[in-house]
Amino acid sequence: MTEPTPLLLVDDEPGVRESVQAFLEDSGEFQVQAASNATEAWEYLQRHLPALVITDLMMPKVDGYQFLAQLRADPRFADLPVVFLTARGMTMDRIQGYQAGCDAYLSKPFDPDELEAIVKNLLARRRAAQDLNSESAKLQEIYQEIRTLKEQLGQGGAGLTVTPSPIAVDLTPREQDILDLVSQGLMNKEIASRLKTSVRNVEKYVSRLFSKTGTNSRTELVRFALQHGLSQ
Numbered sequence: 001m002t003e004p005t006p007l008l009l010v011d012d013e014p015g016v017r018e019s020v021q022a023f024l025e026d027s028g029e030f031q032v033q034a035a036s037n038a039t040e041a042w043e044y045l046q047r048h049l050p051a052l053v054i055t056d057l058m059m060p061k062v063d064g065y066q067f068l069a070q071l072r073a074d075p076r077f078a079d080l081p082v083v084f085l086t087a088r089g090m091t092m093d094r095i096q097g098y099q100a101g102c103d104a105y106l107s108k109p110f111d112p113d114e115l116e117a118i119v120k121n122l123l124a125r126r127r128a129a130q131d132l133n134s135e136s137a138k139l140q141e142i143y144q145e146i147r148t149l150k151e152q153l154g155q156g157g158a159g160l161t162v163t164p165s166p167i168a169v170d171l172t173p174r175e176q177d178i179l180d181l182v183s184q185g186l187m188n189k190e191i192a193s194r195l196k197t198s199v200r201n202v203e204k205y206v207s208r209l210f211s212k213t214g215t216n217s218r219t220e221l222v223r224f225a226l227q228h229g230l231s232q
Helices: 016-027 036-043 063-071 091-100 110-153 173-183 187-196 198-212 218-227
Strands: 005-010 030-035 053-057 084-085 104-107
Touching: 005 016, 005 036, 016 030, 016 110, 030 036, 036 053, 036 063, 053 063, 053 110, 063 084, 063 091, 084 091, 084 110, 091 104, 104 110, 173 187, 173 198, 173 218, 187 198, 198 218
Parallel strands: 005 030, 005 053, 053 084, 084 104
Antiparallel strands: none
């Protein structure tokens, strides 16, 4: 069973805090920490990192705009999704909220189902962005490894001598195409787009290449291909 996603709710109205917290936690998907003001919320953030913040706009001492500015100025919370809840629903108010850096703006009174939908959408978008960043980092790592392998070849070997393959590696034209693209550092999605096929088909071909070359990773596959002259 997956752990509930932690959320931070900031509102100076006890009734709003209790109702929103109860509604979001009722599904079992979220664990909501409630704070009555921005100062209390900030103290909580020093010890915990929620996945998303829901905050009232009109609060005493530190209002929602000031609280959001404080979040965006801190690298730890710069990309933390923030939803504004407010009784002020004029167009200029919403524009000001978005200019301040909020991700969604919901006017009171609001439908709790709408709030839940907004929260789920923002969390899904954040996860997708994090996955993309992770894939990009992995891609850069592969690019660097491939660059190093090719530099070793260009320097007369340096421990990476090209020799005839000790085993017969019979590649189909499509397998060769995919091997060449893997050797360029492309990931499966990019290869699929380049060859106008599905990611699933690319995965199948890459698996076949692993099997035919006795390798277990893309880096090993590229090293094998370069060592045995299967790819340039």
